[in-house]
Amino acid sequence: MRIVFMGTGEFAIPSLEQLIARNFDILGVVTQPDRPSGRGKRLNPPPVKIFASEHDLSVYQPEKVRHRDFIRFLKKLQPTAIVVAAFGQFLPKSVLAIPPCGCINAHPSLLPKYRGAAPIQWALINGETETGVTTMLLDEGADTGDIILQERVKIDLQDTASTLSNRLAHLAAPLLIQALESASGAAPPHSPQIHAEATHAPRLTKELGQIDWEKSADEICNLVRGTDIWPSAYTYFGDNLRVKIIDCAPVDHANLSDLPPGTIQITPDKELIVFAGRRAVRLNHVQPANRHKISGYDFINGHRLKTGDRFFRRDI
RNA sequence: CGCAGGGUAGAGCAGUCUGGUAGCUCGUCGGGCUCAUAACCCGGAGGACGUGGGUUCAAAUCCCACCCCUGCAA
Numbered sequence: 171m172r173i174v175f176m177g178t179g180e181f182a183i184p185s186l187e188q189l190i191a192r193n194f195d196i197l198g199v200v201t202q203p204d205r206p207s208g209r210g211k212r213l214n215p216p217p218v219k220i221f222a223s224e225h226d227l228s229v230y231q232p233e234k235v236r237h238r239d240f241i242r243f244l245k246k247l248q249p250t251a252i253v254v255a256a257f258g259q260f261l262p263k264s265v266l267a268i269p270p271c272g273c274i275n276a277h278p279s280l281l282p283k284y285r286g287a288a289p290i291q292w293a294l295i296n297g298e299t300e301t302g303v304t305t306m307l308l309d310e311g312a313d314t315g316d317i318i319l320q321e322r323v324k325i326d327l328q329d330t331a332s333t334l335s336n337r338l339a340h341l342a343a344p345l346l347i348q349a350l351e352s353a354s355g356a357a358p359p360h361s362p363q364i365h366a367e368a369t370h371a372p373r374l375t376k377e378l379g380q381i382d383w384e385k386s387a388d389e390i391c392n393l394v395r396g397t398d399i400w401p402s403a404y405t406y407f408g409d410n411l412r413v414k415i416i417d418c419a420p421v422d423h424a425n426l427s428d429l430p431p432g433t434i435q436i437t438p439d440k441e442l443i444v445f446a447g448r449r450a451v452r453l454n455h456v457q458p459a460n461r462h463k464i465s466g467y468d469f470i471n472g473h474r475l476k477t478g479d480r481f482f483r484r485d486i
Numbered sequence: 487c488g489c490a491g492g493g494u495a496g497a498g499c500a501g502u503c504u505g506g507u508a509g510c511u512c513g514u515c516g517g518g519c520u521c522a523u524a525a526c527c528c529g530g531a532g533g534a535c536g537u538g539g540g541u542u543c544a545a546a547u548c549c550c551a552c553c554c555c556u557g558c559a560a
Contacts, residue, residue: 207560211488214560412557439524440512460491460557464498471511472498 171350174249174269175227176200176235178216181339182255185276186218188343189253190225194350197247198228200235202258236262244268251353253346254308263310272357273308274349276342278335280304280320282368285313290338291331292371294396297388299325301334303342305349307360314368316360318349330398374401380483381405383432387420387449394418405432405481407458408473413481416455416463423450434479442466444481 173194175186178201189196199222207214215223222229232240241264244252251271254261266273279289281304286292293301302322309315321341325334352358379401381390394403394415402414423435423443435443435450442453453466458473469475 205560206488209488209556209558211560414557457557460555461498462556467512468498470498471513472500474499474511 171195171271172197172248172250173350174198174200174244174247174252175222175254176252176257176259176261177218177255178202178258179256180217181278181335181342182218182257183221184339184343185253185255185346186221188347190227192347196227197249198230200230200232200257203231203233235259235265241265241268251350253350255342255346260310260312261308266308266310270356271350271353274318274346274353274358275306275308275313275315276346277304277306277313278302278338278342279371280322281306281313281317282363282365284371285368286371287373289371290335291374291396291399293325294329294331294334295392297392301325301338303338303345305342305345306363307357314363314365316362318352318358318360319345321345330395332399335399376401379403381415381481382483383444383481384447387446387451390446390451391418391420402457406484407479407481410484412459413469414457414459415453416457418451418453420446421450421452430480432481432483434475434481435477436470436475440467440470442470442475 171194173189173196175182175189175196175198177183177186177199186196186199199218201216201218201222204213204215204219206212219229219231230240230243235241235244241262244265245268249269251269252261252265252273254273254275261273277285277289278301279285279293280300280302283289284292284301290301300322302320304320305318306313306315307318323337323341329337349358374397379393379397381393381403383390383405385393390403394417397403398416402416404412404414407413421443423445429435429445431445431447433445435445437443442456444451444453453469455463455465456469457463458469464472
C-alpha cells in the first residue's frame with residue numbers, strides 16, 4: 171500500500187513507526203517547515219522530521235500543502251492513502267481527492283467530542299474520566315469527517331497532558347493500521363459523526379494557565395494536569411514572583427473556615443497547602459520563574475513561607 | 487547575534503549596588519527535655535562563593551572572557 175504520511179508533533183511518531191514496522195510503502199513524509207524555537211531562537215526541525223530522517227524517509231516541508239506545485243507533486247506520488255496525525259495544516263479538497271482510499275486521520279478524542287487543537291488538554295481540564303482515539307476520514311471541516319474506528323481509554327487521576335498524550339499516541343498507531351487494512355481499493359467503512367453532540371477544544375492560551383484560587387481544588391488540579399505541556403498552571407507570590415505549579419493534589423483540610431482562597435498553610439510536617447474555593451490543594455512541586463523545579467518543602471524553606479502568606483492573581 | 491533571571495555547605499535561598507576573615511530556613515551528626523514525637527532546647531561537622539584572567543593592601547562583591555542552568559518569546 172502506497173502511503174504518504176503527514177505529521178509534525180510527537181503524537182504522530184508512534185504511528186509513523188508502526189507504518190514502517192508493518193512495511194507499508196511510505197512514499198514520503200510531509201511535515202511543517204523548521205521554525206525558530208527554543209532559547210536562542212535557532213531554527214529547529216519538528217519531531218517527525220527528525221524521526222523520518224533517521225529512518226531514511228523522504229521528508230517534504232511545504233509552507234502550505236495547498237500550494238499548486240505541491241498538490242501536483244502529491245498527485246505524481248500516486249498514494250493509495252494519506253495518513254495524517256498531529257500535522258497542523260488543513261488539507262484542501264484537491265488534496266483530499268487524491269488518494270483512492272482517502273485521507274485517514276487519528277484524533278485524540280472520542281469524536282464528535284473535543285474537536286480542535288487541544289482535545290487531550292481540555293479533556294483533563296474538564297475532569298473527564300474517559301477519552302479515546304478516533305480514526306476518521308478527513309473532510310474539509312475541522313475534525314468533522316466520518317468516523318472509521320474509535321477506541322476508549324480511562325483517564326487516570328495521575329494523568330497529565332503529557333502522559334495521556336503519550337498513551338493515546340501509542341493507541342492511535344494500531345488504530346490507523348487497522349483502518350488502513352480495512353480499506354481495499356476504496357475508503358474503509360465509515361459513518362458520519364453526530365454533529366449535534368460536538369464540543370470544541372480550542373488551542374490553549376497563556377492566560378488560561380493562571381490559577382483562580384476561588385475555584386475548587388479539583389478544578390485547579392485538573393488545570394494543572396491539563397496544561398503541563400503548555401502553558402502550565404501558574405500563580406504569583408511575594409514581589410510578583412511567578413510560580414508554576416508542577417504537581418498538586420486536592421486535600422481536605424479541617425479549618426478552612428475564614429481564610430480566603432489563595433492563603434497558604436504550612437502543616438506540621440511542612441506540607442504546602444493552599445486554600446481553594448472549595449477544599450484545599452497540596453502543592454507537591456513548584457517552579458519559581460527562572461528556577462528549577464523544586465518540592466513544596468524546598469519552596470517553604472527557601473522563601474521562608476509562613477502560614478497566612480498568600481498566592482494571588484495578577485492581571486496581565 | 488530574540489528578551490531576561492540564575493550558578494554561595496547535602497537542599498532551597500540571602501549577601502553583590504555602598505569590596506574588609508560567609509549567613510538564613512532546613513537537613514545531617516552528637517547531646518538534652520519528654521510517656522513519646524515530625525515539636526522544643528544546647529552543641530558540632532560541612533563552602534575552592536560555576537571556571538579562567540584582571541584591578542586592589544584586600545574580591546562572593548568591581549572589570550573582561552568562557553562554561554552550565556532556567557523563565558519568556560517562538
